[in-house]
Amino acid sequence: MSAHGDVDMGHTVAGWTGTALALLGCTGAGVAVCAAWTPGIWLGLGLVGVAGVVTWVLHLAGWGKPGGPRPRADWDWRTRDTVARTGHVQCLGCRVGGTRRAAAAAPRPRPAELSPTVDGGA
Numbered sequence: 001m002s003a004h005g006d007v008d009m010g011h012t013v014a015g016w017t018g019t020a021l022a023l024l025g026c027t028g029a030g031v032a033v034c035a036a037w038t039p040g041i042w043l044g045l046g047l048v049g050v051a052g053v054v055t056w057v058l059h060l061a062g063w064g065k066p067g068g069p070r071p072r073a074d075w076d077w078r079t080r081d082t083v084a085r086t087g088h089v090q091c092l093g094c095r096v097g098g099t100r101r102a103a104a105a106a107p108r109p110r111p112a113e114l115s116p117t118v119d120g121g122a
Contacts, residue, residue, distance in 0.1 A: 011077040014064035018055030022048050060084060060097045067091060 029044025058064060062084040065074075073079075087094035 008069045008072075008075050011075075012063060012065050012081075013077060014055050014058035016077065017058060018051045021051035021054060025049075025051060056093050056096075059093050064093075
């Protein structure tokens with residue numbers, strides 16, 4: 001058992017890569033502030049922006065994870081998400097990824113027999 005308990009923390013290739021790049025960018029920008037080197041500040045902040053884009057692209061490529069808990073077998077950070085090609089429901093990153101992903105990730109209308117009635121079930 002880890003310090004976080006028996007839960008899926010979402011450690012993925014996309015998450016680790018984005019975090020490492022963002023940490024490098026913040027560190028670089030901080031060092032540039034201390035050195036009073038203005039271009040270095042912008043380079044560090046640019047790397048933070050690149051980290052967000054790289055994380056998003058890796059998520060769309062299947063190296064991220066869908067929202068919510070995953071089965072224990074999928075907890076390893078090297079496990080690829082096979083559903084990512086069609087998009088995740090309720091995922092902003094998948095909706096921004098294009099119309100094909102947005103259509104695949106859009107909630108489907110429920111059949112009438114599964115929908116609650118308008119009058120509260122009476």
